[in-house]
Amino acid sequence: MKKPEKVHDQTSCMAALNAMSDSFYVIGGKWKLRIIISLKNGNKRFNEIQRSIPGLSAKVLSGELKDLEANGLIKRMVYTETPVVVEYLLTSYSDTLEPVLNSLVEWGENHREKIRSGEI
Amino acid sequence: MKKPEKVHDQTSCMAALNAMSDSFYVIGGKWKLRIIISLKNGNKRFNEIQRSIPGLSAKVLSGELKDLEANGLIKRMVYTETPVVVEYLLTSYSDTLEPVLNSLVEWGENHREKIRSGEI
DNA sequence: GTTACCACTTACCTTTGGGTAACTGCTAAC
DNA sequence: GTTAGCAGTTACCCAAAGGTAAGTGGTAAC
Numbered sequence: 001m002k003k004p005e006k007v008h009d010q011t012s013c014m015a016a017l018n019a020m021s022d023s024f025y026v027i028g029g030k031w032k033l034r035i036i037i038s039l040k041n042g043n044k045r046f047n048e049i050q051r052s053i054p055g056l057s058a059k060v061l062s063g064e065l066k067d068l069e070a071n072g073l074i075k076r077m078v079y080t081e082t083p084v085v086v087e088y089l090l091t092s093y094s095d096t097l098e099p100v101l102n103s104l105v106e107w108g109e110n111h112r113e114k115i116r117s118g119e120i
Numbered sequence: 121m122k123k124p125e126k127v128h129d130q131t132s133c134m135a136a137l138n139a140m141s142d143s144f145y146v147i148g149g150k151w152k153l154r155i156i157i158s159l160k161n162g163n164k165r166f167n168e169i170q171r172s173i174p175g176l177s178a179k180v181l182s183g184e185l186k187d188l189e190a191n192g193l194i195k196r197m198v199y200t201e202t203p204v205v206v207e208y209l210l211t212s213y214s215d216t217l218e219p220v221l222n223s224l225v226e227w228g229e230n231h232r233e234k235i236r237s238g239e240i
Numbered sequence: 241g242t243t244a245c246c247a248c249t250t251a252c253c254t255t256t257g258g259g260t261a262a263c264t265g266c267t268a269a270c
Numbered sequence: 271g272t273t274a275g276c277a278g279t280t281a282c283c284c285a286a287a288g289g290t291a292a293g294t295g296g297t298a299a300c
Binding site: 015021026119 | 133135136137138139140141142143144146148153154157161190191192213216217219220221222223224225226227228229230231232234235239240
Binding site for chain 3: 083
């Protein structure tokens with residue numbers, strides 16, 4: 001005899017869990033959201049982005065930009081003037097991250113205050 | 121001459137960035153949110169939680185529970201009957217994670233569909 | 241013609257997170 | 271008295287993430 005079923009069935013629960021993991025896979029890690037925010041702040045060029053995020057190396061930035069592009073969050077534009085100019089732009093799809101970004105920032109702020117006030 | 125200031129000043133922007141990092145620090149990683157969800161689903165005992173999350177080892181679970189307790193998200197209760205019973209319970213503070221959880225699940229579901237449909 | 245900037249890549253190393261397995265001290269069941 | 275369950279801990283190992291430094295091929299400035 002198994003324990004009684006919860007209000008949600010197992011299939012939908014697993015789906016939610018997997019969805020959550022997907023989110024972490026796409027925007028998790030130390031730099032991804034920072035890069036997106038840097039782009040939001042108007043930075044477009046590779047070195048510009050790198051300089052705006054202290055501690056971020058060219059190697060890691062290069063990899064992260066590829067990941068973000070593969071997931072449709074940014075677009076890499078190459079302008080073939082001389083000298084060649086490369087720009088990274090947020091796609092409109094990246095706007096869908098707003099609620100995630102906001103909830104993370106809000107919770108973090110609240111939590112920081114909670115810790116600071118000694119409530120925990 | 122620096123570039124013109126954005127709509128947000130640098131101090132508040134850095135604060136938001138740090139808040140976001142805090143959130144990732146507290147609930148990031150492979151298991152933390154899964155453990156919280158397992159507790160939400162009614163699991164309380166150490167081995168019960170472990171069995172409910174395939175792939176999670178006792179060592180890692182032990183560490184994660186300590187972290188979650190240190191951040192006020194769960195409470196470790198020891199009942200000194202014989203045999204001693206240990207229960208892990210969500211605190212009311214853990215409810216504040218709802219918006220984060222929801223936005224992550226929602227975005228992940230949406231993203232999965234986007235990938236599946238070949239839109240990216 | 242040397243220096244510097246741009247957009248990267250490569251090779252190498254360290255750190256972190258996490259996995260495996262065994263073991264502890266306890267109780268209870270067979 | 272052996273087996274099994276509980277709630278972990280310990281020691282050891284591995285892979286992935288990330289950091290460091292140097293190099294590449296081009297343009298442009300001094």
